[in-house]
Amino acid sequence: MATFIIGLAILFVGAALYGKFCEHVFGPDDRKTPAYTKQDGLDYVPMREWKNSLINLLNIAGTGPILGPIQGILFGPIAFITIPIGNIIGGAMHDYFSGMICLRDGGTQMPDMIRRYSNKGVYTFYQIFCSLLLLLVGAVFIYTPGDIAATQVFGFDGSATSVSTWVIYGVIFVYYLVATVFPIDKIIGRIYPIFGAILLFSAIGVFIGLFVKGYPLINLWDSWNGALVSYGDYFSANHFIPIFFITVACGILSGFHSTQTAIISRTMKSERQGRMTFYNMMVLEGFIAMVWAAGAMGVYNLGLQAADAGLATATIGVVCKDILGPVGGVIALLGVIVLPITSGDTALRSLRMAVSDALHIDQKNVKKRLGLAAVIFILVAVILVFAKSNAEGFNILWRYFAWSNQTLSLFAFIAISVWMFENGKARFVWMPLIPGAWYAFVTITYIVNAKIGFNVPWGAAYVIGIVAAAAYVGLILWYGKKRAARKAQKA
Template identity: 65%
Template sequence: MATFMIGLVILIVGGFIMGKLCDHVFQPDDRETPAYAKQDGVDYVPMPTWKNALINLLNIAGTGPILGPIQGILFGPIALITIPIGNVIGGAVHDYFAGMICTRDGGAQMPEMVRKYTSKTVFWIFDVFVCLLLLLVGTVFIYTPGDIAATQVFHLSGSPTEFSTWVIYGTIFIYYLVATVFPIDKIIGRVYPIFGAILVFSAVGVFVAMVVGHYPLVELWGNWGTQAFDYGAYFKSGHFIPIFFVTVACGILSGFHSSQTALVARTIKSEKDGRMTFYNMMAVEGFIAMVWAAGTMALIQFTAKSGGITMQLDKGVWQYMIQIGNELKPITATSVVGVVCRKALGPVGGAIALIGIIILPITSGDTALRALRLTIADTFHIKQDNNQRRLSLAVPIFVLVGAILVWAKFDKEGFQILWRYFAWSNQTMALFPLAAASIYLIINKRAAWAWMTLVPGVFYTFVCASYILNAKLGFGQSWNIAYIGGVIVSAIYLILVLWRGKKGGFTPVDTAK
């Protein structure tokens, strides 16, 4: 437990220091925000800090900071230190500058920000990644809540050959299709605070259970080769960089967040609210990720015989196993969520947490697919002024989502592959706002602080490039070639960002004195 607590101190103390530094560099002031300057009662609406912070947390948090850490903890206790460090200097910095720059630019959205600070060519590349990410978000957020509902709520097998599995998927699918065409999310939006409370309840509840129950966790300085699982062997063979950072994703850094902070940029009353709304809410997501990583490790150490999880190697793939009667049964990573909830929170608390964890991704998946339809429509100037036109664009999107879902369900490694490509596109998308933020700092005479966004940008360029160069569904190169290629691509990214920053090319938007 000591390693976890050290990580928590890094997250809290490091987050406080880095958050203050972000404010020092950006220099938020008392100028009129877009919420007042463009107030329209629809998108530009002044809202209190607590509400903006909660909305932003709900927008950025779903199953991402839960399922990623559940899989990433197999790399060992280093995950409990890497998550908070990466969150403090990477993800939270990314969210802060994306939200604050969009606020100062009059409530601009991410495509506008990327186009303004980079180039039209980069904007088009960004547009492709936005569409890819939204497509995968929609698919993942049918798969994960559907699996959790099937296996943990209705106690079904969740097997791809079971009719019940596809009935549950189909129900979510139909809701998404309706929500993509009609503004049904406004109904769900009224109960978002309840879902947020459940999300926090589940994380805090698991944390308290670990502390009070003295859950067994492997320490960073201890023996990683435990009888329950050899984390050391997994770490050595698993290519920690880039696989861990692609797998954990949302708890450390998420490109999707920039699209959500840009929305909140239109509702904050003061620029001085930015640190709480943008930076601190990402830190909360880091805490959620740490708790679920530690909770999963504890269950592995308990083993299935004691109500936890046993890891078994099956044809080169590590499988989560639980004990039913005298027999070990395989479960998916999504089903691990239910095991953690019930072990830590009991039957009632576990059920409440599961309901929230099921609903949260659904309320994110529908908006992702709607955003995909609108992005395609805006890019190709396709009118969306009636239901027939909206439906004609939504149907092809859903056919593609359905095909990916079927493949992921029937392929034994389907979910892991789907998750990693979702996470990879998510991380790749983050490179664009990080580049734009670096350029913003340079042209506004804060080049000395550009390292704050350049460091995570360059590092994640290496992660994303090396991963896709090696991946079978990517370029299929050896790891040596992938790593060399990652270094080259990272160097190009750094050079282009610095060149564009020094070139400038327009009047700086920051008029602070």
């Protein structure tokens, strides 16, 4: 338990210090925000800080900070240290600067941010890559909450041949369509406070329960191989780097988050709300990841659930019901279901906004929004049917989702770095470059080795990953300096 507590101290103390530093580097001021200068009653709508923060938290926190840590904790107590450190210097910094740059640039969406701070080739690749990821997010975040609801709340079998499965999927699908098309303050802004209350009950309830129930958690200095679970052997056999950092996606870093902070950049009343809305909400997601990692380790060590990465969704129900009892467990499960649903709806909303901006499709008319949304939802439905009908469909879907989620962050780090060069902050460019270089190494090494990628042996994959990370940093430094020099000449 001591290592878990140390990790939480690192998370919250580190966030207070580094979050303040990020705010100092960006320099928020009192200029009018796009919520006022472009107010349209649809996407540009001034909303209160607490509501923006809550919406952003629910937008970014899908099943990643739950399923990821449940699988990642099999690597042992090292997870309790790597999650908070990566969160503060990587994920929260990524979310803060992505959201704030979009805010200052007029409420632009991420494709526009990438286009402005890179070149046409990078922008085109990003647009395609991001669109594919958002489609995957939409499908994954119908599949996972739907299956959890079917099997652990209603007691159905959750099979592809059961009508109940598709009815539950259909209900989620309809909600996504409504949330994607209608004004953000009419649907999302009103429903999310209720969802937020359920989420807080779930996360805080499990956290308190860890101590009340006295869950046995292993420390860094203990033996990692216990009578029931051999964390040390798992760590040695499964390539902690890069596998852990792909598995524990959203609790540490998620490229998907930048697409969500961009949405909130259109509803903020003041730039000074950015630290709470963007940085601190990612820290809360890190807390959720820590809680679920600890809960999973506890039930594994007690023998209440088999320590198997493939049983992650079953582990959720065991943790909830053992800690909070039958009724509280069901409410906590609802909190788990809320997370992906409140990410899936805005993932598809941001995809609609990005496509409409790129193709200059007017979205003021409901019929036009429905027309564009219909195309997007048909594609999501195709992916969902494949994932559910094929025996290996969801495993394939999840692996591509996890890898592409982390890879997308590399584009945001490029844009943040170039923005710093152009805005007289080049001395701070190490802030995006350190996590950017790390995840360039992680994602390239993973996909080069993975069976869903190029299936290259580990030794060669590590070499390729190192070379790719070095090239990534070198190209950013070269391009950033070039852009800064060009801007200085124009001035």
